[in-house]
Amino acid sequence: MNAPGLLVINKPTGPTSRDVVDRVRRVTGIRRCGHAGTLDPLATGVLVICLNNATRLVPYIQRMAKTYRASFRFGVRSNTDDVEGELEQVPDAVPPTPDELRSLLAQFRGEITQVPPKFSAVMVQGKRAYDLARQGEDFELTAKTVRIDRFDLLNCRGREWQALIQCGSGTYVRSLGRDVGELAGCGAVMTDLSREAIGRFTLAEAVRLEDLERDTWEDYLLHPIEAVRELPAYTCSSREAIWAANGRKIPVPSEKLPDGLEMALLTEEAKLIGIANYQKRSSVLSPRIVIRPTEQTAANAANK
Known part of the structure; x- marks a missing residue:
């Protein structure tokens, strides 16, 4: 199986994202696999795995909006911002009322600055922050700008609360809960997290990791075009498909296309060949990323 493709996995609690990739490798026999968007061991939900040349599309999936259902607890702080770290009870903590909490959440919508957790994969002078944190090193992380499109309260019962979050790439949900807790003056940690969707990839289409088997995994394989549906597309002739698959430029005179426009190159069968930029x-169209057509598609093109 050499064709590129995508698998949408419903990650369970426990394994790391790397563990899921390793499982996919064992089941499929494909070594070239990569995930688009890390989920911590505590988290569950949508994890997109790219196979073969589809790994070149990881950045397109990573920049898609992500939807989470997250649970938090007031009155506690943690060195990891979730319940898996060292917990510290906040004395005399008074959690906000549901109405007060809704007002707090509204302050986190839009573009905000956020300091990542110290137990995260952020690079600090060439090392992962979580490695430095485990070694007891003293360091500070730089705040970064992230985008929060939705931060809606789903329920609030005493110290326990749950929210629906839609956000851009690079957002740490556990840090959101931490910052809400600090703004409320009582601290907060994340207790549970489920990624409901990455762009169009949802839990409804995700396969459970335990259901991924050697003789059935291809039934769940999606074509790479699903990673770049948002891009404008150019359908190549059979001859142009061969050119594109070999990185050759395709003449497409047009006064309407802006210089540098990113476009998906498709075969006549609507299969993704690659990504190109228009040079006005x-x-x-100059191919920048090549996802070669399947052997059958290439053979069909060669025979035309």
Whole structure:
């Protein structure tokens, strides 16, 4: 099986994202696998695995909006911002009322600055932050700008509360809960997290890790085009498909296309060949990422 493709996995609690990739490798026999968007061991839900040349599309999936259902607890702080770290009870903590909490959440919508957790994969002078944290090193992480499109309260019962969050790439949900807790003056940790969707990839289509078997995994394989549906597309002729698969530029005179426009190159069967940029000066589509067509598609093109 050499064709590129995507698998949408429903990650269970426990394994790391790397563990899921290793499982996919064992089941499929494909060594070139990569995930698009890390989930911590505590977290469950949508994890997209890219196979073969589809790994080149990981950045397109990572930049898609992500939807989470997260649970938090007031009155506690943690060095990891969740219940898996060292917990510290906050004396005399008074959690906000549901109405007060809704007002707090509203302050976190839009573009905000956020300091990542110290137990995270952020690089600090060439090392992962979680490695430095485990070694007891003293360091500070730089705040970064992230985008929060939705932060809606689902329920609130005493110290326990749950929210639906839709956010851009690079957002740490456990840090959101931490910052809400600090703003409320009583601290908070994340107790549970489920990623409901990455862009169009949802839990409804995700396969459970335990259901991924050697003789059935291909039934769940999605074509790489699903990673770049948002891009404008150019359908290549059979001859152009061969050119594109070999990185050759395709003449497409057009006064309407802006210079540098990113486009998906498709075969006549609507299979993804790759990603190209339009060069207005020379009126060509210049392939930048090549996801070669399947052997059958290439053979069909060669015979035309």
